[in-house]
Amino acid sequence: MLLPDEQINSRIFVDIKYPAVLYKPVIIEQIHEEIEGFKTFTFKDGHDIEYKSGQYITFVKKAVKEEIRRSYSIVSSPQLNERLTIGVKRIENGIFSRELIDHAKIGDELVTTGAGGFFTLPEELSKIRQIFFLAAGSGITPIYSLLKTVLNFHPHIRVVLIYSNPSPQKTIFFSQLNELKQRFAKCFDLQFLFSNSMDLLMARLNRELLVELTKAHSVYSFDQTLFYICGPEAYMRMCTYTLQEQNIPKENIRKEDFVIHSKHLSKTAPPDKESHSVSVLYGNEVYQLKVEFPDSILQCAKKQNISLPYSCEVGRCGNCAAKIIEGKVWLSYNEVLTEKDLQTGLTLTCVGHPVGGDVKLKI
Ligand SMILES: Cc1cc2nc3c(=O)[nH]c(=O)nc-3n(C[C@H](O)[C@H](O)[C@H](O)COP(=O)(O)OP(=O)(O)OC[C@H]3O[C@@H](n4cnc5c(N)ncnc54)[C@H](O)[C@@H]3O)c2cc1C
Ligand code: FES
Numbered sequence: 001m002l003l004p005d006e007q008i009n010s011r012i013f014v015d016i017k018y019p020a021v022l023y024k025p026v027i028i029e030q031i032h033e034e035i036e037g038f039k040t041f042t043f044k045d046g047h048d049i050e051y052k053s054g055q056y057i058t059f060v061k062k063a064v065k066e067e068i069r070r071s072y073s074i075v076s077s078p079q080l081n082e083r084l085t086i087g088v089k090r091i092e093n094g095i096f097s098r099e100l101i102d103h104a105k106i107g108d109e110l111v112t113t114g115a116g117g118f119f120t121l122p123e124e125l126s127k128i129r130q131i132f133f134l135a136a137g138s139g140i141t142p143i144y145s146l147l148k149t150v151l152n153f154h155p156h157i158r159v160v161l162i163y164s165n166p167s168p169q170k171t172i173f174f175s176q177l178n179e180l181k182q183r184f185a186k187c188f189d190l191q192f193l194f195s196n197s198m199d200l201l202m203a204r205l206n207r208e209l210l211v212e213l214t215k216a217h218s219v220y221s222f223d224q225t226l227f228y229i230c231g232p233e234a235y236m237r238m239c240t241y242t243l244q245e246q247n248i249p250k251e252n253i254r255k256e257d258f259v260i261h262s263k264h265l266s267k268t269a270p271p272d273k274e275s276h277s278v279s280v281l282y283g284n285e286v287y288q289l290k291v292e293f294p295d296s297i298l299q300c301a302k303k304q305n306i307s308l309p310y311s312c313e314v315g316r317c318g319n320c321a322a323k324i325i326e327g328k329v330w331l332s333y334n335e336v337l338t339e340k341d342l343q344t345g346l347t348l349t350c351v352g353h354p355v356g357g358d359v360k361l362k363i
Contacts, residue, residue, distance in 0.1 A: 022283055022307050023060060024049060026084065028108045034172050037090040038138060039101055040075060042083050049084060051115035053077055053149040054142045054228075054256075057086065058311045058319055060111045061096060066302075070096040071311045071319065073141035073230075073256070074115065075173075077148040087172065089138035113309050116319040118336055119228065119256040121146065129220040131157055134239050136164040136205070136231030140172050142256050143230055151184045160189040160217045164205050164231065167196045189217050205235070210242045222248045230256040251338055260312040269293060270330040276354035280322065282308060282363040296332070297349040297361070308349060309363060315351035322349050327359030 026049065030042035049057065056071040076082035090101040104110075119142050122128070131150060133143045140163060150157055165171040171192065181190040191213060197203040205213075218225065227248060229239045236255055243253050275292035280301070287308075291300045298320055301308045311319035315333035324345045329352040331337075337346050349361070 022113060022309075023111050024114060025109050026057075026112055028104060028106055028110070029083070030085075031104065031106060034087070035170055037101065038087065038172050040085050040087045041100065041104065042076075042085040045083060047084065049112065049114055051078055051084070052120045053079070053145040054120040055115045055117040056142065056311075056317075057084075057112045057115050058309070059096065060113060068095065069113070069311050071117075071317060073117075073119075073145070075141050075144045077145050077152070079149050079153055087138065087141040087144075113319075116309065116311070116317070116321070117142075117256070118318045118321075118338075118341070119146075119230070119254055121149065122226075125154055125157065127224060128157060128226055129224040130218070131159050131226045131228065132214065132217070133159070133161045133163075134205075134210075134227065134229045134231070135161065136235045138172060139230035139232070139235075139256070139258070141230075143228060144173055144176075146228060147180070151180060151188060155187065158187050158189075158219055159184075160191065160213075162191045162193065162205065162210075162213055164193045164195070164235070167194050168192070191217075205239070207238060207242045210239060211246065214243070214246065222246070222252065225252060227253045228256075229253065230258070233257070233259055251340065255335075257316050257335070260314055260316055268332055270332070270353045270355050272330075272355040276327075277358040278327075278354050278361065279359075280306075280308065280349075280361045280363060281325075291354050293353055297329070297352045297354070297359075299350075301349070310350050313350045315348050318348070320349040321346055322352075322361040322363045323347075325360040325362050327354060328356045329353065329359060329361075330355045 024047055026043040026047045028041055029044040032040045034040055051074055056073040058069050058071045061068050072086040072088055075087045076085040088097055088100050091097045133147060135143045150159055168174055177190060181188055193205055195203050227243055229236050270293055273293040275290055278289045278291045278297050280287045287306045289300045291297050298308060298310055309319050311317045316335045318336040324347050329347040331348055332351045
C-alpha cells in the first residue's frame, strides 16, 4: 500500500536544528534524472564533508518517535574534485527515497551525519593489478565512484566492470560508462548484461556465467585481484559464493549491502554480560555510558539521548565504526569489518558490547 503524499513531511529538508559538530547541512544544487525512478543529487560546495570513493553519506530525518537515517552511496570521485553527488533509486512506498525523488528541489537543505563505510580502496594498491566490479541496477552507485578513481589515478590496475540491468534504456550511467570505455580502452573491460537480451546465455549473471567471465577477463592471479560487489541481496550472495568457490581470498572480496534486514540481528550473547563503563570520545566531547547486555553501546547511547553516528544498526554498514583505545568489545554480528580492521582496533558500536572490563572508544 502506498502512503498518501500528504503523510510525507515535506519539511524534512529544512527547519531541523541539530548540533553543528555532529550534523552537517548540505544544499541541493542540481538534480538529474538518469533513468526513470533514479536521480542523482549534487550538493553545493561549502559543506565540510570529507569522503573516499565507495563511501556513502547518511541523512537524518526527524520522525515522530525517533529520527530515521538513510544512507546513499556517493557517485562523485573526490580525487577528480567532482562536486559531492549521490544516486537515489525510488523505492515504492519508501519514506526517504520517495521524498527525495518526488519532492526534493534545488535549494533544499538536507541534514547528514557525514560519510562512512568500508567499501573503499585499500590504502596500499601497489600489489593489486586487477579489479573486478560486479554491479546490478542501482548497485552501480558506489562502484561508479570507485571506477572513476581507479581508472584516472591507478593506471597500473586493469579494471573489469560486469554490470547487470534489464535493458540499455534502464541502465544507470549507460552513456557515461561507454565514454569511460572509449577513454580507457586499454585497461577497462566493460561487460553489460541485459536480461532482455536475445542471447539467453549472456542475459542474467548466474554461477556458470560468472565463472566464465572471471576466467575470460582474468589477467593476473587472484591474490593480485580485488572484487567489489553491489546489487540486490540474491545477486550479491550468488556472486560471493561463486567467487569463494574459485578460491578467491575472502579479504579480496568487498561487498556493499543496500537492504538491511533486522533478521540479521544476532541471537548470541557475549561471554561477559556484566555492566561496564564505556567512554566515547566524539566531536571534542567525551560521553560516559554504563553499558549492560542486552543493550549494545549504541543502544545505550540512544537511550541517554547521546547522538553517535549510525545507520543500519545491525553490523552491516560500518557507519558506527569506532577505534578501541582501551578494553575489549565483543561483536554480536559483523558483516563489514575485516580481520585486518579488527586487528587495528576498529569496532562497531551498534553490535558492540564491552567485555572483561571498562572500555574507551574514539570516533
Ligand atoms: C550502505 C548503504 C548504501 C546505500 N546506498 C544507496 C544508494 O546509493 N542508492 C539508493 O537508492 N539506495 C541506497 N541505499 C538504500 C537506502 O539507504 C534506503 O534503504 C532506500 O532508499 C530505501 O529507503 P526508504 O526510506 O525510501 O524506504 P523504507 O521506507 O525504509 O522501506 C520501504 C520498503 O522498501 C524495502 N527496501 C528498502 N531498501 C530497498 C532497496 N534498496 N531495494 C528494494 N527494496 C528496498 C524495505 O525493506 C521496505 O519494505 C543504501 C543503503 C545502505 C545501507
Ligand atoms: S550502524 Fe551499520 S554497522 Fe553499525
